Amino acid sequence: LFLAERLLANSDEVSKYRFAAAIALLVGHVVAIGVGTSAEPPLFATLLATHVLLAAATLALAWRTEMHSLALWSVGLTGLATLAARTTTPERAFTFAVIPYALYIVYPLLLGVRAKRALHPYLAAVIASATFFFVARNAMIDARLEFMIGVLPVAQAIILLALLVRLLRIEPPEQRELGRLAIVAGTALAFITVAIPLQLDKQWITIGWALEGAALVW
Numbered sequence: 001l002f003l004a005e006r007l008l009a010n011s012d013e014v015s016k017y018r019f020a021a022a023i024a025l026l027v028g029h030v031v032a033i034g035v036g037t038s039a040e041p042p043l044f045a046t047l048l049a050t051h052v053l054l055a056a057a058t059l060a061l062a063w064r065t066e067m068h069s070l071a072l073w074s075v076g077l078t079g080l081a082t083l084a085a086r087t088t089t090p091e092r093a094f095t096f097a098v099i100p101y102a103l104y105i106v107y108p109l110l111l112g113v114r115a116k117r118a119l120h121p122y123l124a125a126v127i128a129s130a131t132f133f134f135v136a137r138n139a140m141i142d143a144r145l146e147f148m149i150g151v152l153p154v155a156q157a158i159i160l161l162a163l164l165v166r167l168l169r170i171e172p173p174e175q176r177e178l179g180r181l182a183i184v185a186g187t188a189l190a191f192i193t194v195a196i197p198l199q200l201d202k203q204w205i206t207i208g209w210a211l212e213g214a215a216l217v218w
Contacts, residue, residue: 018065022073025058029077033084042086048096051081055100059107068115071124075104079131090143097135104128105159113170117177125163126187129156133191150199153191160188189216 029051036047055078062070078100087093105128108121115121136152164184171177196208 018061018067021061022058022067022070025054025061026073026077028054029074029081033077033081036081036086037084042088044085044087044092044096047081047085048099051078052099052103055103059103062121063107063111063114066114066118068118068120071104071107071120072127075124075127075131078104079127082131082135090139093139093142094136097132097139101128101132105163108163109166112166117180119177119180119183122163122167122180122184125160126183129160129187129191132156133194148199150195153195153198157188157191157195160184160191164188 032047032050032054036043039047055074058070058074062068062074082097082100085093085096087096104124108115108125111121133153133156137149140146140149140152164181167181167184168176192212193209196212197205200208
C-alpha cells in the first residue's frame with residue numbers, strides 16, 4: 001500500500017487501492033474464521049497469529065488513511081473469531097481473547113490527537129472490551145476462579161478510565177466531543193456496576209450499589 005501510494009499519482013486510484021486493501025484484510029478474517037471452525041485438530045497458535053496480524057494490519061491501514069471506520073469492521077470480525085475459536089483450555093480461551101483486546105485498546109491510546117473527532121477508534125475499544133469480558137469470564141469460571149471474578153470488570157474499568165484520561169488530556173475543554181467521552185465513561189461505569197453483583201452477595205450488593213450511587217452524586 002505504501003509503495004502504491006508513492007507510485008500512483010491519481011488520488012482516485014489511491015482511494016481504490018486503499019479500499020481494495022481494506023476489503024482483502026477483512027475477507028482474510030472471514031476465511032480464517034471458516035478454517036478455524038472446521039480444522040481438525042482445532043487450531044490455536046496459527047489461527048490466533050493470523051487474526052492478530054490481520055487486525056494489526058487493518059488498524060495500521062486505518063491509521064495511515066484516517067479511515068477509522070475500519071476499526072469497527074475489524075473489531076466485529078475479530079470478536080466473532082474470538083467467540084468462534086475452539087479453544088481446549090481456559091488459558092487458551094483467555095489468551096485468544098486478550099491479545100486482540102489489547103490491540104483495540106492500544107490503538108486509540110497511540111492515535112491520540114490523530115483521531116481528531118472520530119468516534120470509531122473508541123467505540124471499537126468499547127466493543128472489544130465487551131467481547132473480552134464474556135470470553136474471559138467463562139474462562140475464569142472454567143478455571144475455577146469464581147472467587148475473584150470481580151477483578152475482571154474492575155480491571156477493565158480501570159483500563160477504560162485510562163482511555164478516558166487520555167481523551168481529556170488531548171482535547172481542549174471547549175472542543176471536547178462529549179458523546180465520545182460519555183461512551184467511554186459510561187462503559188467504564190458499567191463494568192464497575194457489573195463487578196458488584198459478580199463479587200458480592202446478598203445485602204453486600206445493595207450496599208455496594210448504594211456506595212456507587214453516592215459516589216456518582218458526589
